[in-house]
Amino acid sequence: MPASSTPKVTLYFAPRSRASRALWLLEELGVPYELRVLDLTRADQKTDELLALNPMGKVPIVTLDGHPIWETTAITAHLCDVFPEAGLAPKIGTPARADYYRWLSFGTGVMEPAFMDLVKKHEVNTRQAGWGDFASVKRAIAAGLEKGPWLLGDRFTGADLVTGGTLDFFTMWAADQFADIPGLDAYLKRLRARPALRKAREIDQEVFARQEAAHAS
Ligand SMILES: N[C@@H](CCC(=O)N[C@@H](CS)C(=O)NCC(=O)O)C(=O)O
Incomplete structure (x- = not known):
């Protein structure tokens, strides 16, 4: 895929949640991404902005050039196809x-x-x-x-x-x-x-610690 057509990837993420698999996926794919951190205890996932992306009001959500994808399985299947260089999906029809x-x-x-x-x-x-x-x-x-x-x-x-x-x-x-x-x-x-899972865990832990500190203050 030419560099100019690489989509902008954004992950709407909360620590210690099912969004950790999507974070791990992005680390496995090795693509640049923006992390938008939500605090589920403050119901960040239920704002109008977030409900417009995922009417279920849940994470993970990934946007590709602004197009929202939700449900971990859909995110994984689609991103593995969009970024085939990572070799995470077998050939279609096999x-x-x-x-x-x-x-x-x-x-x-x-x-x-x-x-x-x-x-x-x-x-x-x-x-x-x-x-x-x-x-x-x-x-x-x-x-x-x-x-x-x-x-x-x-x-x-x-x-x-x-x-x-x-x-x-x-x-x-x-x-x-x-x-x-x-x-x-x-x-x-x-x-x-796997290094990608270890990296995702580190990020998860850092974000979790920041949220805990914010709750305590
Ligand atoms: N089936 C969804 C489940 C997503 C899900 O349940 N996420 C939880 C976090 S573990 C969530 O966002 N909960 C917040 C809420 O429901 O308000 C997937 O696999 O992506």
Whole structure:
């Protein structure tokens, strides 16, 4: 992509939130971006300006030349295509692309709601609920990690950012619920060793500390 057509990337971000995956994505892509920090405790995400970008009033939101994209999976899928040099998405129409779509969908569309049901003790009919039960989710993750080192085999992709990033977050919250998934510890170690994830964590921590200091003053 010629430099002149590189879109301006802005991430609307809050620390310790689901926006951390989008921050990690931008670090993996290695593209310049502007970080617009929101304080969720002050409801910055519900201002008219922000609701015009995302009517859900949630982060992350990424704008590309002002065009808003929200939902982590959509952000990841689109940015991996817009910045193909990073090699985070398999070629369209290939079996690897099909697997990539599956893991992109699975992280936020299946694993997250099944995990929330479990920890919040929601009673759902898992035959009717589109995301199923947590035992099935764990079986699917174990099958996905069998080959390794990444969900698509040899290649780290946006799917590891979404599903792996969600696993990274949930296992920090409730490690015991994931303890019996073969291969998961090694997979998480590989994810956490990635320089882009480490950098995103540092930024997250700095922003969090600034917000905490502002709340205390
Ligand atoms: N499905 C969305 C979830 C986004 C989301 O729930 N973000 C939370 C932070 S973890 C948020 O912005 N909450 C603020 C609110 O709802 O007011 C995604 O994956 O991007």
